[in-house]
Amino acid sequence: MRINHAAQICALSASDLEEFIADWLAQRCKDYYAHELWRGTGDMGRDATGYVTDRRMEGPWDNFQCKQLSSKLSELAAFVELGKIFKHSADGAFSLPRSYTYVAPFGVVRRVQHFVAHPEQFRQAFLDRWDNDIAERLVGNQIVKLTPGIEAMIQAFDFKNVDWLDAVRLVNDPACKPGLVAWFGADPGPGPRGVVPNEIQASESAYIGQLLNVYDEKKPGTCPDVAAALACPEFGPHLRLQRTRFFDSVAFDRFYRDSTPDEYLRNFKDEIYHGVVDVHAGTHAGRFTRLGQVMQQAAVLQPSGVLGKHAGPQVKQGTCHQFANEGLLPWDR
Known part of the structure; x- marks a missing residue:
């Protein structure tokens, strides 16, 4: 109705x-x-x-x-x-x-x-x-x-x-x-999916640089740069998936920043951060393992409110890459 x-x-x-x-x-x-x-x-x-x-x-x-x-x-x-x-x-x-x-x-x-x-x-x-x-x-x-x-x-x-x-x-x-x-209490509706540009953007350079270090730890010398990582059979699909998640989260932010009060997006991100920070800080076999476990944890989080209702797994995971960009949850620490 x-x-x-x-x-x-x-x-x-x-x-x-x-x-x-x-x-x-x-x-x-x-x-x-x-x-x-x-x-x-x-x-x-x-x-x-x-x-x-x-x-x-x-x-x-x-x-x-x-x-x-x-x-x-x-x-x-x-x-x-x-x-x-x-x-x-x-x-x-x-x-x-x-x-x-x-x-x-x-x-x-x-x-x-x-x-x-x-x-x-x-x-x-x-x-x-x-x-x-x-x-x-x-x-x-x-x-x-x-x-x-x-x-x-x-x-x-x-x-x-x-x-x-x-x-x-x-x-x-x-x-x-x-x-x-x-x-x-109006529902602003679902946000749009993100569009992943072919070229690496300045807005994603920080977390991607961290991912290259993660890949290098797992297989040294395999991914000296983005082009090599994308061409790598093991890490190329993984990197493309992370970019999809990141730009889905960026599109999500843009849509709800314009359609909900400011505190809604702040509260959503705060809940995501507190939902994954302990996993990120835990002991792991390596950086790649930490990354995977944080992604798994983010996917199953159930944030409150209307934004939580419309946030799919990829949006929550992409938000973690935004935290990595900001230095809050770096992937290569």
């Missing part, structure tokens, strides 16, 4: 929606220098902000206005919320945002949808309706007339960068996946 995550987002409280959006922005951090939540009264029309540079709000920034309502965002509310940005920008509180997004789980009324689709009509409507519809609703017990400063901000803002997100649009955004996993 498919879970309706959009309905779950609609059921969040107003404060939880802001937290959820913060988690969503955290996943989009590659688009931002940093992000921030503004809580309670005095937020000046900001709920969640994403900063493009280290100048933060004095440089380019994006605003996400979260409105957890029991119905669609109304036309008047849309004007008032964005109007707060123009008012406080004119007052010098912050620069105009680069973009403005209404986050309303139930969506927006048709008229708001129309204005977002017609940027210049939206701009003109602000100028035409400010004094009658917006002025008395921006600040408590105060009427904020359309001053030259506010008008300048309305004229300067790029209305093409106004958008809206409802719960369905949020759920369909790939950056929302970690939030769905963390908040609602």
Whole structure:
């Protein structure tokens, strides 16, 4: 049975929606220098902000206005919320945002949808309706007339960068996946298999160099380099298998780094490490034997959580090669 995550987002409280959006922005951090939540009264029309540079709000920034309502965002509310940005920008509180997004789980009324689709009509409507519809609703017990400063901000803002997100649009955004996993226990699904390049990559040179030393201990002089190891009837198939495991683990990491909260992958790797470290540290007949016993142990581990559910033996074994790369569990010690 498919879970309706959009309905779950609609059921969040107003404060939880802001937290959820913060988690969503955290996943989009590659688009931002940093992000921030503004809580309670005095937020000046900001709920969640994403900063493009280290100048933060004095440089380019994006605003996400979260409105957890029991119905669609109304036309008047849309004007008032964005109007707060123009008012406080004119007052010098912050620069105009680069973009403005209404986050309303139930969506927006048709008229708001129309204005977002017609940027210049939206701009003109602000100028035409400010004094009658917006002025008395921006600040408590105060009427904020359309001053030259506010008008300048309305004229300067790029209305093409106004958008809206409802719960369905949020759920369909790939950056929302970690939030769905963390908040609602969503299953991100199985990750892809790795692709093994023909040429040895810099990212695998450390553990492969260690494997050459392992092979040399077992049969000295047989594998002076990778080409010789791959051509060796005994060690060639073994080396190819280790590379498959390594790149399967790399693909696994990449997929779940983008689709689950950061701590999920950290916890998965921590469980793998503690599951094999004692075997690695034990007494063995030789390095090749140690390697084989660590691989056997890794294959049968059953890590907890959703990542453990989707990690096949080769992913767990390849993770051990990542530990070897990092010097945590070197194969040739």
